[in-house]
Amino acid sequence: MERPSMRRHHPSAAFVVLLLALACTGTLYAAFAPTSKAQADATARSLTVEEGRKLFNVGCASCHGTSGQGTTDGPSLVGVGAAAVDFQVGTGRMPAQQPGPQVLDKPTVYSQAEIDQLAAYVASLGAGPAIPTEEQYSPEGADIAKGGELFRTNCAQCHNFIGKGGALTHGKFAPSLEGVDPKYMYEAMLTGPQNMPLFPDSTLTEESKKDIIAYLKVVNGDDSVSPGGSELGGLGPVPEGLFAWIFGLGGLIAVAVWIAARTGKVRKP
Template sequence: MKKLSARRRHPLAALVVLLFALAATGGLYAAFAPVDEAKADQQSNQSLAIKEGKKLYDVGCSSCHGSQGQGTSDGPSLVGVGAAAVDFQVGTGRMPAQQPGAQAPKKPKVYSQAEIDQLAAYIASLGPGPAIPTEEQYDPSGADIAKGGELFRTNCAQCHNFTGEGGALTHGKFAPDLEGVTPKHIYEAMQTGPQNMPSFPDSVLTETDKKDIIAYVKTVNSDEAKTPGGFKLGGLGPVSEGLFAWVFGLGAMVVLAVWVAARTAKARKS
């Protein structure tokens, strides 16, 4: 006790206590105050984005989708579709649609990416839905291309054909060609199910599965991709290849057989 009492009476004891208190106060402030400020700034920016997105929506979207995104006879409800659906539809130029039809085709986009983000923020505020994916989620670097091919043939080839060349559907609808589509938009399409496409949430295709599919699509549509069997016949799969074999292959064999028979008959006459 005497030693402790002596230390308390040391001339530098008050200074040490003061420095310790200042360090603790500074540490607590650094740990909590900046987070609160950053959160407040983020909320302020989000509110501003929603406000600006509402202005853009009123001008370019409300005539078809309703003043509050509730939908009309000319356009479906946007409540709960999420920011990812907006980023895909508007980012690929499908929306705003030029005219009513069975399906909105891809075309040059009307809005800048900043405006698309604002529209997405407003639509996301109407109801929960898939968010815009981060680059880490859709980057196919290091993905399993072979597994992606299996998943693509199981879930996608029925409409998009075996290498993503696209194909016709019923009543004027179609599955678009996937060549040149960005990884982000492919991921968003799987997540949200645009047009006539079914959605593939993470409970159906995991984030890793989506990366594998993206890697496969980008690989088979790259300039370096080679077709071991020769001309790929549009990449439409065994139907077109089999038809080619029957029409041209079998036809060539028939012509060859007729030629051989004619030569044989001529030789016998001689």
């Protein structure tokens, strides 16, 4: 008796099985494989920029324009970079409280997360200085003596020789640098806010900026000591000259009057 023959498969069965296997493999990979870091970062940046755009339209567009192009009430922000936004908004200067010769610092309106979103949106409008890292502005290991020399050469004519600030023209002034966060000092040198000139890395290197910050932290620190005695507010020759006129010249006049009075008493018959 013959054995029953094996059931024959359709000729396309192997091809169908292969297609099903490939489809299952692709589905499982798409479901469980992690998204690439670059794609995740790009998505996060897009979301940050979009949130920044919303904040900008509410709090900034009325002065700077809906696309940051500037208006008669505010300058263009195209190309100012994220560092300028972080400085202006982080120090409370923006949004401006009222128009005037100079925008004053005040308590911040936005959280740091919102400032980062605004900075990301403005940075997307045009290339500009990025927000510095802590490694860039940290005064740790900097040359304090060199920083003092650089500060007196480039900054003291406005900010005073130890950063106490000073008056400028037309109601403007150079603010005091006492207690200012090192990050904001670095960003100010990098972006040149308001009346301050720009000091890009081609003018003052990253190391030079750190040296200046280190010098200011020392001369305005809690344990700082004036080598010449009382600093009289550290405001330079104005209070020193006033002290000389009032106490120095006043003392000389008092001595002269006393001598004259004594001489008159001696010559009296």
